[in-house]
Amino acid sequence: MMLKRFEVTNFKQFNSLKWDFSKVRNYDFSTDCLIDLPCGKLIKTALVYGRNSSGKSNLGFAIFDIVQHLVDKVTRPDAYLYYANADHPDDPVSFKYTFELDGKELLYQYTKTSPLELVQESLYVDNEEVFSWNQKTNTSNFRNLSSFGFKNLNFVYKDSKLSFLRYLANNSPLSENSPIKNLMDFVGSMLWFRRVDTGNSFMGLLSVSDNLDSFIISHNLTEKFENFLNEHEVKERLKVAKSPDGREGLYFAHQQALPFFSVASSGTLALTVLFYWYELLKINQPSFIFMDEFDAFYHFEVAEKIFNLAKKLNIQTILTTHNTNLLKHANTRADCCFLLQNEVIKPFSDLTQREIREGNNLEKLFLSHEFEC
Structure with a gap:
């Protein structure tokens, strides 16, 4: 249709x-x-x-x-x-x-x-x-x-x-x-x-909304997300780490790990949203x-x-x-x-x-x- x-x-x-x-x-x-x-x-x-x-x-x-x-x-x-x-x-x-x-x-x-x-x-x-x-x-x-x-x-x-x-x-x-x-x-x-x-x-x-980093981590997409960012001119490495409250999250992998959603640029966050939907479309076909x-x-x-x-x-x-x-x-x-x-x-x-x-x-x-x- x-x-x-x-x-x-x-x-x-x-x-x-x-x-x-x-x-x-x-x-x-x-x-x-x-x-x-x-x-x-x-x-x-x-x-x-x-x-x-x-x-x-x-x-x-x-x-x-x-x-x-x-x-x-x-x-x-x-x-x-x-x-x-x-x-x-x-x-x-x-x-x-x-x-x-x-x-x-x-x-x-x-x-x-x-x-x-x-x-x-x-x-x-x-x-x-x-x-x-x-x-x-x-x-x-x-x-x-x-x-x-x-x-x-x-x-x-x-x-x-x-x-x-x-x-x-x-x-x-x-x-x-x-x-x-x-x-x-x-x-x-x-x-x-x-x-x-x-x-x-x-x-x-969707009937409910997802948390972006939780979706990426729970579906084992961290490496794929990193490659996606690299292909679109964001030359960074990513890793999964725990915050002080024990919650797993995405981090930029530097000597001092930087929380992804706190320091990422507007363009990088926009690419994150796009990656989320692109992967989700494989699960929920729009x-x-x-x-x-x-x-x-x-x-x-x-x-x-x-x-x-x-x-x-x-x-x-x-x-x-x-x-x-x-x-x-x-x-x-x-x-x-x-x-x-x-x-x-x-x-x-x-x-x-x-x-x-x-x-x-x-x-x-x-x-x-x-x-x-």
Whole structure:
């Protein structure tokens, strides 16, 4: 399953925003940024650019709103404190997700008045309505549920604030090929993360958070982590030692051992977060990744290595950045690079009349304002 289109209305700074991952050009380079599906090609690895306060982080929060009300995974309630657009605080917030699943198109949309207050919800499979309900108009349609294999549901004990899709999934036997099971599994495996000064900030995928050094030590990854740091220009040796309170931790191996998390640079800590997720992905396979400001603490050469590491993942991945050095056709392509500006997100390929060729310098074009929403 892949996310094909996303729309949001009245969320934070966005009056209305639409994003289409199926708008792919016929470039014959950097095809590893795409994935082939029965419906055609979709964007697999996307770079998102935008000025400060353009909404790059809020875009990620908008996409991950679905995690809050469908599954019990780690969330960031602070990211949703100011929910509705401040110019229209009393208007509802609407979300619309279109997914591609084995040649079928799933459309899930819902409306909220607050992060936990649903007032409308509907689900369609290939334009056929599975269910819908609307509190404002006091209308609903659950008649088609039986044709999708759902029978004998007890509506009496359904929590009115709870998503019906969630209720349906949790109270019905679902076959392995059920589109609803696939949708719930996809949402339950979505991952948003970024490195912040206070540590590893993330949403989705896990039900509890791990301690980074405990994870590395308990999985016998210290040597592998040291090699990872060395490959990314951090030329240090590591060891495991006990602190005065008896707890094992990571240390830089000098004549005077230095506690890793006390003295490591911001860039090294960012690499630590990346290593943690890269190894954890082998244990808990994510369905979708949003890496916010992924290279904020990296040298541009390290950032390029990390981006190419992300491209190797067979997972739809979005990375927000300010790093124009990544804009090379050896790395990416104009239909996989997006500009977020004035509440509009569009690929570079749609923001110019110029025919983009492999020999064009994307970075130079971008810096000369060739691409403007």
